[in-house]
Structure formats: C-alpha cells, structure tokens
Amino acid sequence: MELSGTVLWGDDFEPVQGTLVVEDGEVVRLDEERVDSDDIVLPAFVNAHTHTGDSIAKEAGRGLSLEELVAPPDGLKHRLLREADRDDLVAAMRRSLAFMADTGTTSHLEFREGGSDGVRAIREAGEGVDVDSVVFGRGDPEVLDVADGYGASGAGDGEFGRERTAAREAGKPFAIHAGEVDESDINPALDLDPDILVHMVHAEPLHLDRVEDSGIPVAVCPRSNLVTDVGLPPVEELLERTTVALGTDNVFLNSPSMFREMAFAAKRFDVDAVDVLRMATRAGAELLDANYGTIEAGREARLVVLDGDSHNLAGYRDAVRAAVRRAGAADVKRVVSP
Numbered sequence: 524m525e526l527s528g529t530v531l532w533g534d535d536f537e538p539v540q541g542t543l544v545v546e547d548g549e550v551v552r553l554d555e556e557r558v559d560s561d562d563i564v565l566p567a568f569v570n571a572h573t574h575t576g577d578s579i580a581k582e583a584g585r586g587l588s589l590e591e592l593v594a595p596p597d598g599l600k601h602r603l604l605r606e607a608d609r610d611d612l613v614a615a616m617r618r619s620l621a622f623m624a625d626t627g628t629t630s631h632l633e634f635r636e637g638g639s640d641g642v643r644a645i646r647e648a649g650e651g652v653d654v655d656s657v658v659f660g661r662g663d664p665e666v667l668d669v670a671d672g673y674g675a676s677g678a679g680d681g682e683f684g685r686e687r688t689a690a691r692e693a694g695k696p697f698a699i700h701a702g703e704v705d706e707s708d709i710n711p712a713l714d715l716d717p718d719i720l721v722h723m724v725h726a727e728p729l730h731l732d733r734v735e736d737s738g739i740p741v742a743v744c745p746r747s748n749l750v751t752d753v754g755l756p757p758v759e760e761l762l763e764r765t766t767v768a769l770g771t772d773n774v775f776l777n778s779p780s781m782f783r784e785m786a787f788a789a790k791r792f793d794v795d796a797v798d799v800l801r802m803a804t805r806a807g808a809e810l811l812d813a814n815y816g817t818i819e820a821g822r823e824a825r826l827v828v829l830d831g832d833s834h835n836l837a838g839y840r841d842a843v844r845a846a847v848r849r850a851g852a853a854d855v856k857r858v859v860s861p
C-alpha cells in the first residue's frame with residue numbers, strides 16, 4: 524500500500540511531503556518527494572477513556588449534576604443501563620464503535636459497566652467493526668476472566684484492594700477514576716498503584732509530585748469535565764509530569780469523536796497542537812504498550828487520511844493545526860487499520 528500526501532512523520536509529527544509505503548500492516552518507509560495529493564496522513568487515534576454503554580441515552584440528563592448523572596448505583600446512567608434491553612444496548616454500542624472507526628479511532632480504552640455480562644456485550648457489539656475495544660470491566664474481580672483490565676469507579680466508592688491485587692495476579696492493567704469532583708479520592712487512588720488514572724481535574728501539587736514519582740499515566744477528558752461542570756484538568760502541569768492521553772468519556776454526554784476532543788483541548792489549554800495530537804495518538808498507545816501511535820518505520824500502520832482539499836481544510840497553512848483544531852468527521856477519506 525502506498526499513501527501520498529503530507530505525512531505527519533515521527534514523534535514530532537513533522538509534516539513531510541511524500542509517499543508512505545506500508546507492507547503487511549507495517550510502515551516500511553517514507554519517500555520524500557513532490558506529490559500531487561492534498562491528503563494529510565496522520566496516526567490513527569486512541570480514545571483513552573470511554574463509556575460506550577451509555578450510547579443508549581445520548582443527550583439525556585439535561586441539568587443534572589455529575590452525581591445525579593453517573594454515580595453508581597442510582598445515577599441516571601445506571602438506571603437506564605439496568606432498564607435497557609440487551610439487544611438495544613448492544614446495537615447502540617455498535618453504532619458508537621462504528622462512529623469511532625469512521626472518525627479515525629482504531630482503539631479505545633473502555634470502562635464497561637455490568638460485570639462480565641457487560642464485557643461480553645461490548646465484545647458482541649464490536650464484531651466486524653474495525654476498532655479494538657480494550658475493555659476494563661468492573662464489579663467482582665472475576666470479571667478479569669473476560670475483561671482486558673479492571674476499571675474502578677473511584678476510591679471514594681470502595682476499597683478496591685482485592686480488585687487491584689486480582690488485576691496484578693492476572694497480569695492485566697488496573698485503571699481508576701480519580702479527582703473528578705474533588706481531590707479527596709486522589710491519594711487513595713494513588714495508594715492502589717494503578718496503571719492508569721482517569722480525570723485528575725483536582726490534582727494539587729502533592730498529587731502531581733506523586734504522579735511524576737510513580738510514572739503513572741493519566742487519561743484526561745476535558746469536554747466531559749466541562750459538561751459535568753467539575754472544572755478542567757491541569758493539562759499543562761500534567762504534561763510536564765507524565766504521559767497524558769485524551770479520552771471522550773461518556774457517550775451520553777459527548778460524541779466519541781477525537782476531532783472534537785482535540786479541538787477543544789487545543790483551544791482551551793495552553794498547549795501546542797503537536798502536544799494535543801500526541802495526547803490523541805501516541806500517548807494512548809503507550810497506555811496499551813502498543814507499537815503504533817506514530818508514523819515511523821517498523822510501527823504498525825494505523826493511519827487516518829484526511830482530505831486536505833475538502834471545503835473545510837482547503838488552503839490550510841499548518842497541517843498539524845489543521846488536523847487538530849479544524850478537521851472533523853467529514854474530512855476523513857480513509858482509515859487504515861489491521
């Protein structure tokens with residue numbers, strides 16, 4: 524396979540005009556040359572945090588607080604999930620996964636409710652869809668028999684020591700929400716030595732020091748935090764300390780489009796477009812220990828091709844900024860995934 528255009532090459536996403544050569548699903552080389560193509564080729568996205576189950580209730584819950592929306596067991600989302608017919612749930616998740624694939628996301632880290640059955644439901648939803656769901660289950664530790672990891676709701680909701688140990692024994696990652704509403708659950712979450720922290724909106728200097736010392740990566744979901752009115756994460760400070768990946772969080776609150784999340788992050792925080800693109804690609808891949816997320820020789824070829832001559836993007840002056848701040852679903856010409 525050969526893809527011509529402006530390729531955002533390497534860890535710094537340097538725009539290089541040329542032809543990208545892909546063989547057997549792997550990036551082989553980039554031939555620098557003048558090409559007659561306006562396409563922009565970038566790494567496919569990793570959505571670092573999703574709850575796809577609440578695809579059954581898009582835009583429900585107007586005016587409710589975070590607790591009323593999502594707190595287990597009786598937040599709106601959990602009531603709707605309990606009431607949902609399983610076939611409807613699977614069908615709704617399938618539509619969201621297909622939308623992720625259409626918008627250039629080839630893998631996502633999913634916090635799945637509903638224990639082992641919940642994990643099986645999203646596996647079923649994803650059959651035949653070109654997106655890898657890395658599923659963090661919750662509930663009894665035996666969920667780890669079918670899940671890819673354990674996803675804890677938060678250290679304020681329980682102890683989670685048993686679940687943390689079970690994940691370690693299973694050789695699977697343990698992720699946990701922390702610091703979404705306030706700072707009270709951050710230290711207890713850090714005490715569990717998680718593999719991934721989610722949110723960290725209310726991280727204070729002490730927590731940032733602990734994050735840096737432990738090297739724990741953070742998934743931030745700024746549009747979700749905006750909608751639930753809990754504040755915004757200290758993205759600039761977190762980037763100085765650790766790996767920071769970008770996620771879209773609950774599908775009922777926000778569309779799982781990484782374009783929208785990138786544009787918001789790039790415009791709201793004092794960070795370069797290059798940093799935001801890294802949060803949406805390479806950083807998420809690092810959470811998965813995956814060999815993709817940048818375009819380099821030897822990397823797995825997971826790519827998004829944008830039409831740089833679309834009505835939306837025509838005449839752009841900066842390929843990275845165009846991809847991060849301006850591009851959207853309609854500009855996607857092609858997604859390359861395994």
Ligand SMILES: [Zn+2]
Pocket residue numbers: 572573574634700721772773
């Ligand atoms: Zn979450």
